[in-house]
Each structure stands twice: as C-alpha cells, then as structure tokens.
Amino acid sequence: MKVVFLGTPDFGVPALSEICRRHDVVGVVCQPDKAGARGKVEFSPVKKFALAHGLPIMQFDKISRDGVETLAALRPDIMVTAAYGQILSQQVIDVAPHGIINIHGSLLPKLRGAAPIQYTVWQGLSETGVTILNTVRRVDAGEIILQKPLQILPYETCGHLFERMALLGAEAVVEALDLIASGKATYTPQDEEQATFCSKISAEQEQIDWNLPAEQTINLVRALNPSPAAWTSLGGKRLKIFALRPCDGQFDGAAGEVVQTGKKCLAVQCGDGKAVFVTELQAENSKRMDIASFLNGHVVSLGTVLGR
Secondary structure, three states, X not given: OEEEEEEOOHHHHHHHHHHHHHOEEEEEEOOOOEEOHHHOEEOOHHHHHHHHOOOOEEOOOOHHHHOHHHHHHOOOOEEEEEOOOOOOOHHHHOOOOOOXXXXXXXXXXXXXXXXXXXXXXXXXXXXXXXXXXEOOOOOOOOOEEEEEEEEOOOOOOHXXXXXXXXXXXXHHHHHHHHHHHHOOOOOEOOOHHHOOXXXXXXXXXXXXXXXXXXXXXXXXXXXXXXXXXXXXXEOOEEEEEEEEXXXXXXXXXXXXXXXXXXXXXXXXXXXXXXXXXXXXXXXXXXXXXXXXXXXXXXXXXXXXXXXX
C-alpha cells in the first residue's frame, strides 16, 4: 500500500523503518524543526531517518490548516501516526481511503492520552502493550484493529520501556497494515466504561513529594527517567533523581530526611515510614552519576532533609 507516515520522536522510527520494508512510503510528516542548545536547529529522529533514506518530508505548522491538499496530492491508501504531536481534523483523516491508523502505547481503552507509557510506569503496572486503532476525532477512541501485550520488567525505567514499546509498535503496525491490505482486518469498538485518561506530565508533578509512600516515589522516578527526570532539592539547589531502590527496615525520620548515609549509600525517608536508597542522581551544573561517585564529592549528613 501507499503509506504516508506521521511521527516525530524516537518512538516512531522503528515503525517507519518496518513500514518502508513492506510498503511504499510516499511521504513522511513530522513536526517543524526546533532550535536546540545555543540556538542550533535540530532535526527530529523521524526526520533524520527520512533524510537518510531519501523519503519525501513534509512539515506543517498546523497540518489541519496547511496540509490537506499536499497530503491528498500524494494519493495515499492509508496514513499511519506514531507520536506525531498535532491534532488531526476530519479533513486530514479523510484524505486516504483507509483513513489513518495510530500506534498507541497502552492497551486501550486504558490510558488514553498524551503520556500512556509514563503513567504505566508511574502506576506500577506489571503489564502494558501497544494498540493499533483507527483514528477518529475523539482522542484515542477509535476502533481497535489489534493489540500486543508486553510485560514490564522489575524497576524498568520509562526510557527502556519506550524502546521496547517502539519495537513492539513497529511489529504491530505492519501486521495491521497487512490485514487491512488483504481485507482481513477487524475493527472492534472500545468499551467506553473501561476508558481511563492521562495528560502530559506537568512541571509540578516532576518534583518528588517525600510524603508519598516509598513504592509510589520509586515509580515516579522510574516514570520520569531519563527525561524530564524527577527532582528534589538539597541545600537549596535542584537535585535530579534517576533511580531509587527500596530500603529494608523502618525509620523514625521525617519525610525527606536522610536516615542512612555512608560512602556508598544514601537512604531517604518516605511518608509511609519506609525509606528508599538513592542510587543515581545529578546535581546542578554536574553530570549524572551513581551515588558512590556523588558522595565522593558531596557531604550529606544524617538528618539532612531533602526538598526544603
């Protein structure tokens, strides 16, 4: 089939690569370029892949306003979205005879919305998966074509799960395209009563609240690793936390208080009376490092309270 692919970040690259192997990609749409460090314009991962493979690239400030005629001129059979980043109008959805299918990072109808993989980790779930669905005007509410489950590994970070989900999404979307091309695809309506939603992670949610239970705090850190990273403060300066592990035993300290310290360990009290070991972190104007390296250059006394 003739396919137009819409995607921007790393999540879409494996899918685009697999589609190129099996179908005719007649165009790639990604978000406009953005200025990065020191004002240098940076291309998105999907654009880099398209450039390297000689694929036609389109970038629209507002696709629903500027892209309909351009997309229609390509005469695609179907379009595929994978973390593209813009809302699509009905005119865009109607461009291709087979419409648009989307790769979504959850087992719908659970976790519709902008950040399903982060929320999966944050909620401490043991299983997730990808859903291929047809796109409608309501967010992630289209009919399901197929789903593939995936087990979450112990203490797996969002970054690592993203990589595995991207590969699974690539596998799923080419399977869905083959089903559609052969006329064998089934379209199953979602159970609206089972639907849950997740919005983008806000700046306020990135700050660690040490009053929360230890397990919930660990999961927040996992969910925001590697970016934007959960953070607390130490001595009035921001301290990013990339990994926590549970600490055996009960402690009497206040929430956020350092209750155990040494050359290679730093344990912080949480709101449920349990403590967590900080194992990977990054101080302001410094690089990311393990706790032993950090403590080699920083003195953190017993009784210090983080987050103040």
